[in-house]
Amino acid sequence: MTETTSIKPIGFACPKCKRPLQPGEKALRCSECHLTYPIVGGIPDFLSEGQLASVAPNYRWIKMLEFLAPIYEGRLWHSFILKTLAGAGHSSLHSIASFISETMEGVTGSVLDVACGPATYGRRMASPSRNVYGVDFSMGTLQQGMTHIAREGITGVRLARARVEELPFENAVFDGVICGGSLHLFPDTVLALHEIARTMKAGAPLAVTTFVAGNAPLTRLMRRRKNMHVFQIPDLQQYLTEAGFEGFGPKLDGTFLTFSARKAMPSK
């Protein structure tokens, strides 16, 4: 982590037992589980390829995303995705970034970017008072993110390969979480949200962009795919409550949905 940020960096924890890991130059070790997690090109890797294939039903899509990583952030690509998935909405990379910034306004400390891709939004969130931790299960897109980070001279962003169901962090360490365009890809939405909530401090905000059921061609196609969810807003609200969130604030643009929520405060 950089010296220019004023916040105390948080260390990675074992994704299995959630205990802090012993740092090393080439690997992180869990003395409890006797597991070693390699660091590849500056990216701690909490997943093996074999594990990835067995746990990720959307593995084929991940591989496609790795192929697409270099053009992932291009304006045309984004507008293509938003138009075909969301119908004739007006959302753009800029408006999504604005929504995320507004939700995270005033948040200092550590922010988690779940399924961060090349840290498209996470890189824009880092500041001297805010460190960003990005996790994704595609090593290719994470490496692309590292290239952007180096080229843009961004400090305060750390990336790791991990799955959302087993985040490599201790309980209640994050002051905010963002999850852009991936919630519908997680096999078990409540399990994923539950694990995200575990890593958040009480009252911390969550900013999500995803899709809901509609008639745009790709959402019709997604609905036929077993491993992708096309949400209904009331169901989503129910999932969030089950996972320990409150203050659901949805905003629809076509079938493109942005929403914010907060990690529920402990009941008195």
Ligand SMILES: [Zn+2]
């Ligand atoms: Zn462990």
